[in-house]
Amino acid sequence: MSTVLARSDVLLSAFACDPNMGSEPYVGWKWLKLLLACDLHVTVITRRQHLAALEQACAGLGTVRFIAFDLPGMSKLDHRARLIKLYYIAWQLAAFFVALRRRVGIRWKFAMHVTYNVVDFPGFMWLLPRTRFVWGPVGGGQCPPRWSRVLYGASWWKQRVRCAIKQSLRWNPIVYLATRKADAVFVANAETEARLPAAFAGKYVRMLETAIDVELDQDHAIGERQAKVTFLWVGQLEPRKGLPLLLDALVAVRTRQLAAFDQMKVLVVGDGPDKHSLNQRAYSLGLSDRVTFLGKLRFDQMRQCYGSADAFVFTSVQDTSGNVVLEAIASGLPTIAFNHQGVAEMLDSGCAYLLSPTSYETAVEQLADSLVRVTTEPKEASAMGIQAKWHAAKRHSWESRRATFLEALHAIF
CATH class of the missing domain: 3.40.50.2000 (Glycogen Phosphorylase B;)
Incomplete structure (x- = not known):
């Protein structure tokens, strides 16, 4: 000073x-x-x-x-x-x-x-x-x-x-x-x-x-700690956070690439006005065994949650930035997100799968493709996660x- x-x-x-x-x-x-x-x-x-x-x-x-x-x-x-x-x-x-x-x-x-x-x-x-x-x-x-x-x-x-x-x-x-x-x-x-x-x-x-404050500790490889590849979604359960996009993308993966779908699971963290309708939607789509709703978690519980995931999915269609995105990349997670608003300021293609849809249908397709890519190309996803953590430390500390x-x-x- x-x-x-x-x-x-x-x-x-x-x-x-x-x-x-x-x-x-x-x-x-x-x-x-x-x-x-x-x-x-x-x-x-x-x-x-x-x-x-x-x-x-x-x-x-x-x-x-x-x-x-x-x-x-x-x-x-x-x-x-x-x-x-x-x-x-x-x-x-x-x-x-x-x-x-x-x-x-x-x-x-x-x-x-x-x-x-x-x-x-x-x-x-x-x-x-x-x-x-x-x-x-x-x-x-x-x-x-x-x-x-x-x-x-x-x-x-x-x-x-x-x-x-x-x-x-x-x-x-x-x-x-x-x-x-x-x-x-x-x-x-x-x-x-x-x-x-x-x-x-x-x-x-x-x-x-x-x-975000970043700890540059040991990184992990995608899928090395558990049988399935774990995707983490965190946010308020309300329309602008876009969770239905992820649910529909999972259905698209199941339809087109069942082998990849069988390796996936999704953890949803958060609460909000759409909690019951989204739970019902997951059930009606046949995703109850694939998607787990954890509710709202404390700060200390969230740290463990990021540590147990393999990739992060951010489907928000309206956010200034997204604190959870920084928390995810600081935890070494490759991120799937739409390339607009705060995400465009925070991320680049070296640490995230950035999507630019022009319709709801293309948004679902691009999400599905990215889910499959993380699952079937674990070395690429792991390298992206390592880059994400360094990106957070250099540009967003x-x-x-x-x-x-x-x-x-x-x-x-």
């Missing part, structure tokens, strides 16, 4: 920030940890439910102050609850006034908004007087491809409305003014950058909101994120 920024006071707005949770809360925590590693004195404003875990995790990491609050009666609202987005907006407005009062005693070098990392609402910290503003990393600008409408069924119209709103974001006054005020906007993927005002393109720095972040800050200050 340069002498200009070392031990500077900064404000981190992290509505979701918790070392013991996944998804957005974990991203918020990792960015707090990154700022402390940059030798910055951080005031983090977050929800009260995260405070105990943060105080324990931050012990000895650096100078950090906490402003933890919730609106009356809302302290126990879960971050996956239906009302959370509405509450998020109200909380951000309240957080601005809380920060405005605290600013009297502390002169922050800059304020940084991290979570939620959605492009359609940057919070209000950019309104703080005489305080520079850094936004992001921000994502959420992506829309599901039209061929994926089969996954959404009758709710597809909602996706089209959301996509229309995202396409109009460059004219959203709050987004426009926040972007104009910002000294830098860290953008997770190309789709999100395209939603922001082109007039401020010089401020945009491409950087994923997440990263938190240390590499820190270097990119500091380079951008030095250009500003």
